[in-house]
Amino acid sequence: MKYQALTLKAPGIARSILIPLVASQSKILCEKFSIEKIEADVLALIDTGATNTSISKRLAESLALKVIEQCEVGAAGGVHIANVYLIDVLLRNMVEFTNIRSAEFMTNEKFDIIIGMDILTKGDLAITNHDNRTVLSFRVPPDTSHIDFVEAGKRESNL
Secondary structure, three states: OOOEEEEOOOOOOOOOOEEEEEEOHHHHHHHHHHHOOOOEEEEEEEEOOOOOOEEHHHHHHHHOOOOOEEEEEEEOOOEEEEEEEEEEEEEOOOOOEEEEEEEOOOOOOOOOEEOOHHHHOOOOOEEEOOOOOOOEEEOOOOOOOHHOOHHHHHHHHHH
């Protein structure tokens, strides 16, 4: 896979991280069932606490997504049954993640996708907060080595 990266810089310390992306019905489902592929430019929340990527009810309806199944979803409000869709997600200037199983969440006014660990673990994610500014950087595929702040601190203290 070709190396691709995305960096976003907030004007201050960010309390949440929203990124622009393009979402659509899975290309495979569109081809299989002769469905028109509708795309939408939306904001997504980066959520390392979410196991899977999710899509808002509003966006699912506007893209005319087809439900592929239902599942139980545990959230802050308890467990509920949610529709599941198969979507493609294109991060700006990056790789497209295809056939992502996405459970529906109730619409939020700020974002329409929650990017979970199912996508984030396909690459490396770093969030830094230097000089009163939050910077997020994400790369795919993962690097050949790990970031280790403990080891970096040991090397720095030995200098």
